[in-house]
Amino acid sequence: MxxxxxxxxxxxxxxxxxxxxxxxxxxxxxxxxxxxxxxxxxxxxxxxxxQDETQAICSATLNAPSAAEFEKIVAREKAAVVFPADGKVMGDWKAGLKVANTGTGGQFSDKPETYKGGNCYACHQMAPSELSFGTLGPSLTGYGKARKFAPEEAKAAYAKIYNAQAVMACSQMPRFGHNKFLTEQQMKDVTAFLFDPESPVNK
Ligand code: HEC
Structure with missing residues (x-):
């Protein structure tokens, strides 16, 4: 069967x-x-x-919107990104490792109280010490280091995690904050996982 x-x-x-x-x-x-x-x-x-308007356009164009549609989507999604009220996009990288490495939560077979993770490793290489990762997304190894740990780059990464389509109109990456899948604290923690000099991502 x-x-x-x-x-x-x-x-x-x-x-x-x-x-x-x-x-x-x-x-x-x-x-x-x-x-x-x-x-x-x-x-x-x-x-x-x-589907919301963005998803409908991405479906209708098979993820290849015109340049004008691309700009319109990015502008609309960008305007809807909510940054932390305290202005800090960096949390605790150790908690961020758990967010990155956990794929449970929100599935039909999960109990509502199940911890929800970002499952980043399903699509990205991150810490070089982790052997198991997907390759749908680019490698994020050394991500913060390569960006000289610049605060504005960390803020951009937070926005990407909050809503991938605020950067790339028809991104295949889940919209973690937009869809309220991850909490603000989890998004801060996983941003720190990418940007903290002590994080294994940057070692
Ligand atoms: C279903 C696959 C998938 C998952 C899960 C996923 N991503 Fe992505 N991500 C992508 C793809 C594809 C791209 C490249 C295209 C784009 O920019 O949207 C990307 C791009 C990115 C970028 C920008 C990379 C650059 O070129 O600067 C960052 C940062 C990022 N992801 C972080 C994360 C984090 C953190 C998580 C977990 C909370 C995550 N992603 C989960 C697919 C995914």
């Missing part, structure tokens, strides 16, 4: 990749299909299927 489901998933995945390049599927039909699959979930979950 598992094998059949797996085969179906692969078929679906490759089918959607084909659909992306061929654009033969009516997007409205896909939307209706997805929504029908979410009919028995809570209203809060149902709301998650609705």
């Amino acid at each position: 598992k094998k059949i489901i797996l085969a179906a998933c692969i078929a679906l995945a490759s089918g959607s990749a084909f659909a992306q390049s061929a654009s033969k599927v009516d997007p409205a039909l896909v939307d209706r299909y997805v929504q029908s699959m979410w009919s028995k979930v809570s209203d809060e979950w149902k709301a998650r299927v609705k």
Whole structure:
């Protein structure tokens, strides 16, 4: 049974990749299909299927918005970034390591009280001592050091973590602050993980 489901998933995945390049599927039909699959979930979950304006443009253009759309998205998302009220974007890098290295929380199989992590290692290399990492995103090894630990660079990284699309219109990186997935403290801690000279990222 598992094998059949797996085969179906692969078929679906490759089918959607084909659909992306061929654009033969009516997007409205896909939307209706997805929504029908979410009919028995809570209203809060149902709301998650609705795309905001940025996501809708990224979907419609297959993540290749025009230069004008790109600028418009970045301007809108940038304006919505909320920096910490105390003006400090750096927290505790040791707590940030936990944020970076934890992929639990917020999934349908997780209890609501489950600790939510940023799962940064799923897409980025960070501390060179960590052997397991994904490569969807660029390596962040030595990130703070390479930027001379400049406070304005740390602030830019905080903004990126808060809302990746405030920098790159159709980024594949999750919008951690925008979607209230990570707390302000967690975003400060993971910024420190990137920018503290004592963090293993910079060793
Ligand atoms: C699902 C994959 C994914 C996850 C998870 C992810 N990122 Fe990213 N990230 C990316 C991609 C892709 C890029 C490059 C494209 C872009 O800039 O959006 C990126 C870019 C970045 C950049 C900018 C790099 C540069 O070139 O200056 C920073 C900083 C960053 N990520 C930090 C983080 C942190 C911290 C976390 C965890 C809280 C995280 N990312 C989680 C995919 C991801």
